[in-house]
Amino acid sequence: MRKNVIILCLFVFIMFSFVLIKDNHFFYPPDYFPKPVYNFEQPPLDSNKIELGRILFYDPILSKDNTISCASCHSPFNAFAHTDHDLSHGIFDSIGNRNAPALFNLAWQKTFMWDGAINHLDMQALAPISHPSEMGSNINEVIKKLNESKAYKELFLNAFQDSTISTSKILKALSQFQLTLVSSNTKYDKVKMGKETFTEQEKNGYQLYKNNCASCHSEPFFSNYNFENNGLPIDPALNDMGRYVITENENDKRKFKVPSLRNLSFTYPYMHDGRFMTLQEVINHYTSGIEYSETLSLQFNKSIELSSNEKVDLISFLLTLNDKDFVFNKKHQFKKISDQAKE
């Protein structure tokens, strides 16, 4: 009898530790990352929901003509940005107005899109699904198509213990997958954890970054996720006013959400309209291309001066922010629905 109890306790203990390990498995930011903004409580991350979200992310069923998936514009090998064209392509090859941003560390963002039009990660997917030049569908159409698939019914049942497919289940699953996209394994992170050291050049670049860039591209995300005007001349063909489009506040004209500097080698072209192909061009913009306007961020009142050696040093530091473990992580890559459940 006693023995049974002990065995039972042991069993429970082992099961429990599995649950703990499993949890850490999905979301394990380093301890110098602050508390996430996203509320993980309802519902908590769960492997079946994440898997469903991953399958949906790669499935063109979300678009009107079944040709475009989220991954068409957010490729895992580009840190979930898009590199083929500057302005992302949607169905029928219509061109969207903006460059598809990289997707990682979304759990810490307060707002989404270049202008902060979206206020919650869960609501984000409604935008591309409904946008005529992105996926051109709507959520009711998507629910209808998913309902016709036996395999999806099963996936929803596994994920939510209920096979009725609803807006909230689709959006929660997509969020759960995207929340697992954490980039925290760069050389910078390893240095931070004391596992590696910077070269002299990188150290010098780090200092230049701290002096000139850190107020907006702040550690550890390399963005403060606020809206700033970094002096890009307006492209008259697009005339994109950024944050102003949402707030209609004059002070917000030409301000865009500060993008992260992690994974830059994978996320070119750069800026909201993808106007720069290389980091050299970006640095040259900051040293000699800043255009004055009423809303220009105050940091640029004093011009940034960098010698050509310093530019090289700065770039060598920026390259320590590439996260190969993240970009080539198989857990984030393409998964076909038929791999999961055969119809």
Place this chain on the structure above:
Amino acid sequence: MKLYVLFGMLFMTFQTHSQNAVKITFMPKFESENLTLNKVYYFKNDTLNISNFKCYISNLTYYKNDSIVHSSIKKAHLIDATDSSSFIILENEFFKFDKIRFNIGVDSLTNVSGIFEGDLDPANGMYWTWQSGYINFKIEGSSSLCPARKNKFYWHIGGYSPSFNTLRQVSLKTNGKVSIQLDKLFEEIDISEEYQVMSPSDGAVQIADKLPSLFKSNQ
């Protein structure tokens, strides 16, 4: 035997309670008639019809002698002209009241709290997808005075940020029958000027200001 009587009495009290459970009816109307979608109305010097009408009622609270007697359990209720059962809010409880207070629209906390189900499901067509936020009040149709293509007008009233806040509160002495006088909108808005409001904006705020006066007690 005694037990039967007790059960019988219990049953009866339940019955009477459920029969008297408080019920509020929000009836969309055009002048004195109940609204019929796509029906042609002749109103002043205009010929118009309404093809779609939806609005949110939220934070419904009941008062008796100016103190709260009940707060509706439902966070937000969607009134949809295509579904007459949506005109009724049932409280499953009995209490006396002489006044109600509610919001037209969805409050800002709900607007920034992610995804909900039921009446707040974005699939109901009352959510802006390209810019987060609920549409509080939506009415569409055509009017002979409207200069747009096919004379179509769209009033999608929403916005929760302090600069374009379109949530409006209504306080109404009533015993449960409320009408939403949609004709009043056409009296108050110059449709030849303001016929397309589809985002949080000054125009939306101005129309929002007129919405509380549409709600009338209908004894």
